[in-house]
Amino acid sequence: MNPRPARPAATVVVSRPASDSPCGFEVLLLKRSEVGAFAGMWVFPGGRVDDADDGDGEHARARSAAVRETVEEVQVTVSRDRLVTWSHWTPPESAPVRFTTWFFVAMVESPIEVRIDDHEIVDHRWMAPDAALAAGLAMAPPTIVTLHELHEAGSVDAVIAGRESPPAYVTRPAMRADGVPVLLWNGDAGYDTADADVPGTRNRLVMHDGFGGDRWSYERA
Numbered sequence: 562m563n564p565r566p567a568r569p570a571a572t573v574v575v576s577r578p579a580s581d582s583p584c585g586f587e588v589l590l591l592k593r594s595e596v597g598a599f600a601g602m603w604v605f606p607g608g609r610v611d612d613a614d615d616g617d618g619e620h621a622r623a624r625s626a627a628v629r630e631t632v633e634e635v636q637v638t639v640s641r642d643r644l645v646t647w648s649h650w651t652p653p654e655s656a657p658v659r660f661t662t663w664f665f666v667a668m669v670e671s672p673i674e675v676r677i678d679d680h681e682i683v684d685h686r687w688m689a690p691d692a693a694l695a696a697g698l699a700m701a702p703p704t705i706v707t708l709h710e711l712h713e714a715g716s717v718d719a720v721i722a723g724r725e726s727p728p729a730y731v732t733r734p735a736m737r738a739d740g741v742p743v744l745l746w747n748g749d750a751g752y753d754t755a756d757a758d759v760p761g762t763r764n765r766l767v768m769h770d771g772f773g774g775d776r777w778s779y780e781r782a
Contacts, residue, residue: 565654565656565657565658565659566659567651567652567659567660567661568609568610568659568660568661569609569610569619569622569623569626569660569661569662569663570607570608570609570610570623570626570660570661570662570663571607571608571609571610571623571624571626571627571630571662571663571665572604572605572606572607572627572662572663572664572665572703573605573606573607573627573630573631573639573644573665573666573667574588574589574605574647574664574665574666574667574707574711575588575589575605575606575631575635575637575639575667575669576588576589576666576667576668576669576711576717576720577589577668577669577670577671577673577687578668578670578671578717579687579689581689582689582690582691582692583689583691583712584689584690584691584711584712584714584715584716585715585716585717586668586689586711586716586717586720587687587688587689587690587692588605588687588688588689588690588693588708588711589605589606589635589637589675589685589686589687590603590604590605590685590686590687590688590693590698591603591604591605591606591634591635591677591682591684591685592604592682592683592684592685593681593682593683594680594681594682594683597681598658599701601699602698602699602700602701602704603686603693603698603699603700603704604700604701604704605664605704605707606630606631606634606635606637607626607627607630607631607634607662608626608630608633608634609626609660610622610623610625610626611626611629614626614629619663620646620663623663623665624641624644624663624665625641627639627641627644627663627665627667628640628641628644631667634677634678634681634682635675635676635677635682635685636674636675636676637669637673637674637675639667639669640667643667643668644665644666644667645665645666645667645668645720645721645723646663646664646665646723646724646727647664647665647666647707647710647723647724647727648663648664648703648707648710648724648727648728648729648730649661649662649663649664649727649728649729649730650662650664650703650729650730650732651729651730651731651732652732653732653733653734653744655734662703664703664707666711666720666723668717668720668721689712690708690709690711690712691708691712693708694708694709694712702732702744702766702777703730705766705777705779706730706766706779709779709781728747729747730746730747731746731747732744732745732746733745733746733752733755734755735751735755735756735757736757737757737758737767738757738758741767741768741769742768743757743765743766743767743768744765744766744768745757745764745765746764746765747764748762748764748781749761749762749763749764749765750762750763751765752764762782763780763781763782764780764781765779765780765781766778766779766780767779767780
């Protein structure tokens with residue numbers, strides 16, 4: 562069976578300095594409605610790349626989409642030239658809806674007014690990355706991993722500096738011998754063979770209570 566075609570998309574981690582955050586900043590999280598893609602989940606602003614998004618190549622067009630989607634979803638304007646490319650995500654071939662997504666970080670200055678439509682987006686919060694991970698919010702795997710990475714970055718300057726080689730995450734589902742599903746990414750010892758029980762390095766999300774649960778933990782070692 563051929564994999565479902567994937568469409569390019571863009572996600573923006575809108576961030577602002579926060580002195581009371583362990584990493585020195587907090588991020589904007591949005592709660593999607595119970596209808597549509599990522600229903601009921603907390604996400605970053607973003608959406609698919611449209612035909613009208615300009616740019617030479619997919620990455621450039623994704624930058625244009627990032628700016629447009631942030632205005633459409635939260636009425637916040639971010640600078641296209643100051644978007645920091647953070648990562649790229651490709652979902653499993655078995656995913657019912659597939660978007661290959663560029664993740665960008667946009668550092669903005671306070672005060673900033675966020676306005677949502679109370680239809681597709683029903684709530685929003687500014688949270689430090691570690692606090693967001695500890696809050697038990699329903700989030701998709703790329704959101705969870707990105708929050709871990711941002712917390713580990715440790716400072717506004719480190720985020721603005723970006724990453725020399727933004728990682729490309731191509732998700733590979735697997736199952737541990739005890740029946741616990743995991744998502745594997747490049748660098749995990751079991752990635753090439755989709756064997757979740759191979760000892761060694763780890764770069765995975767462990768879904769302790771299954772795909773529909775919320776007890777998920779990211780492991781990287």
